[in-house]
Amino acid sequence: MTSGPTTSSSSSSSSSLAAPTAYMSVRESFGRKPWAQALALLMFGTAGAGLVWLGIQHRRQKRQRGAVDGNSKDEANLVDDDEAPELEDLADAGGFAAAAAGGASSSRGPKIHRRGQQFGDSEVLEDSERRASLPGRQRIHVKSMGCAHNSSDSEFMVGLLQEYGYILTEQLEDADMCLVNSCTVKNPSQDSAMNLVKRARAAGKPVVLSGCVPSADSSVTQGLDGVSVLDVSQIDRIVEVAEEALKGNTVQLLTKRKVLPTLDLPKVRRNSCVEIIPISGGCLGNCSYCKTKHARGKLSSYTEDAIIKRALQAASEGASEIWLASEDTGAYGLDIGSNIAILLNKVADSLPPGVMLKLGMTNPPYMLAHIDAVAEVLKRPNVFEFIHVPVQSGSNHVLQAMVREYTIEDFSRLADGLRALVPDLLLATDIICGFPAESEQDHEESLAMVRKYKFPVLNISQFYPRPGTAAAKMKRLPGHVAKQRSTEVTQAFDSYETNSHLLGREERVWFSDTEVKHGQTVGHTKGYVKVVVPREDSLLGKSKIVKVKATSKWHLEGEVIRD
Numbered sequence: 084m085t086s087g088p089t090t091s092s093s094s095s096s097s098s099s100l101a102a103p104t105a106y107m108s109v110r111e112s113f114g115r116k117p118w119a120q121a122l123a124l125l126m127f128g129t130a131g132a133g134l135v136w137l138g139i140q141h142r143r144q145k146r147q148r149g150a151v152d153g154n155s156k157d158e159a160n161l162v163d164d165d166e167a168p169e170l171e172d173l174a175d176a177g178g179f180a181a182a183a184a185g186g187a188s189s190s191r192g193p194k195i196h197r198r199g200q201q202f203g204d205s206e207v208l209e210d211s212e213r214r215a216s217l218p219g220r221q222r223i224h225v226k227s228m229g230c231a232h233n234s235s236d237s238e239f240m241v242g243l244l245q246e247y248g249y250i251l252t253e254q255l256e257d258a259d260m261c262l263v264n265s266c267t268v269k270n271p272s273q274d275s276a277m278n279l280v281k282r283a284r285a286a287g288k289p290v291v292l293s294g295c296v297p298s299a300d301s302s303v304t305q306g307l308d309g310v311s312v313l314d315v316s317q318i319d320r321i322v323e324v325a326e327e328a329l330k331g332n333t334v335q336l337l338t339k340r341k342v343l344p345t346l347d348l349p350k351v352r353r354n355s356c357v358e359i360i361p362i363s364g365g366c367l368g369n370c371s372y373c374k375t376k377h378a379r380g381k382l383s384s385y386t387e388d389a390i391i392k393r394a395l396q397a398a399s400e401g402a403s404e405i406w407l408a409s410e411d412t413g414a415y416g417l418d419i420g421s422n423i424a425i426l427l428n429k430v431a432d433s434l435p436p437g438v439m440l441k442l443g444m445t446n447p448p449y450m451l452a453h454i455d456a457v458a459e460v461l462k463r464p465n466v467f468e469f470i471h472v473p474v475q476s477g478s479n480h481v482l483q484a485m486v487r488e489y490t491i492e493d494f495s496r497l498a499d500g501l502r503a504l505v506p507d508l509l510l511a512t513d514i515i516c517g518f519p520a521e522s523e524q525d526h527e528e529s530l531a532m533v534r535k536y537k538f539p540v541l542n543i544s545q546f547y548p549r550p551g552t553a554a555a556k557m558k559r560l561p562g563h564v565a566k567q568r569s570t571e572v573t574q575a576f577d578s579y580e581t582n583s584h585l586l587g588r589e590e591r592v593w594f595s596d597t598e599v600k601h602g603q604t605v606g607h608t609k610g611y612v613k614v615v616v617p618r619e620d621s622l623l624g625k626s627k628i629v630k631v632k633a634t635s636k637w638h639l640e641g642e643v644i645r646d
Contacts, residue, residue: 229266517565
């Protein structure tokens with residue numbers, strides 16, 4: 084087995100040398116255009132085909148040698164081709180196909196009009212048989228599931244596929260291959276991914292399953308022919324895997340690298356205004372119910388310079404919001420001698436005017452040391468006053484069974500401390516209902532916590548036993564009990580609202596999205612309250628002063644009144 088396709092040629096040494104010269108002439112004249120690669124194939128036969136492969140290998144090796152944006156050279160060399168795993172016999176509005184066609188921005192160089200790619204209502208048609216015979220010309224349907232980190236991984240993989248020439252399509256029926264980037268947090272999310280995999284296989288499509296599902300459990304595809312798998316640490320090899328899958332081969336690329344994929348990869352953002360930057364992978368926790376740790380592993384942080392470089396690149400391409408994502412942003416930098424407060428200040432300092440910064444999810448333990456420093460960053464004019472701190476339960480007894488490594492008192496110290504320093508802070512959280520150790524008293528404590536803090540955003544989930552986790556071995560509560568408790572937490576959440584005080588106010592709003600169905604342009608206040616105004620696409624990527632005309636539990640309705 085080899086790490087990539089091999090080529091053979093019966094041509095003489097001199098003709099082999101002539102082909103590269105002629106091929107490079109085509110390459111220098113026309114760059115990476117897929118039709119130029121096809122021309123090389125037609126003109127120079129197998130030698131040209133080999134050189135196309137070598138060019139791709141060279142680009143991939145160059146990226147790997149640069150991995151991972153500031154990691155040491157010795158560490159980067161751990162992932163060169165000799166040690167890499169071998170190749171055997173990847174919802175928001177518009178999706179990736181619309182993004183690749185111009186609905187969102189690509190993070191490398193100018194956009195190139197590729198044959199067969201949609202622009203508005205027109206499409207340049209091409210012969211399907213000819214398309215299927217040329218490398219990188221097939222259509223790929225991409226489905227991304229899960230957290231912001233997973234979304235960023237999908238955007239990187241789509242960027243690589245598009246750069247090579249693949250065409251993204253919204254409909255599975257129109258695709259030559261299906262890429263599913265999966266989430267393993269809950270049973271329904273994994274089931275959704277596997278159902279799509281099975282549907283694609285039933286339609287005769289080769290499938291690449293990436294993300295946390297196969298990374299956490301390689302057995303999920305047993306018995307499924309034609310399904311290739313790709314670990315979360317191997318996303319920069321999606322083009323190789325796609326090529327082999329389209330040839331009818333099955334690829335297993337699940338060995339975990341010791342360094343993260345570089346941030347210096349081409350990228351297609353599903354929302355052209357929003358750049359999601361993973362600042363680290365993995366975490367330092369050992370939650371008894373969590374399967375994600377099996378996929379992402381221990382904490383591994385990107386350097387501050389790498390993150391800032393990515394943010395500045397995105398801003399130069401038109402991104403107006405930078406979201407920092409991680410399994411636990413509060414733990415950032417503990418493995419490289421930095422911390423989240425240092426990073427936030429440096430990124431905020433570096434951003435050009437008009438670009439906003441948003442902090443991602445953090446668990447309480449490591450953020451407790453930075454309450455004052457993080458609050459100061461959140462008050463800066465170019466940082467959204469938003470933080471997501473999953474508490475999971477209002478009971479210390481349940482938190483201990485979950486191995487969450489903090490108490491309710493710790494959570495309260497963090498929440499109260501941040502709210503005291505940042506009065507308009509939007510504090511979002513999560514609660515798991517029906518955990519195996521949860522008594523009725525524990526449940527009442529969770530309800531009391533919801534009523535006390537009146538979280539504007541609350542993600543409510545019933546407990547799902549994830550295979551291979553410690554919690555999966557615990558005795559489950561009856562299903563009707565978990566369902567009833569979930570209903571009661573939802574009722575507690577529905578019993579209050581947090582936006583009525585904004586009625587009649589004038590607020591600066593940063594616009595970044597479109598709700599096509601309702602004909603609205605969507606933005607957020609500095610306190611990250613959602614605001615909708617009548618649709619006006621020219622607002623995207625800009626901020627305006629908005630008069631709040633109506634409020635609801637979920638959003639504000641307003642009118643743009645001035646710059």
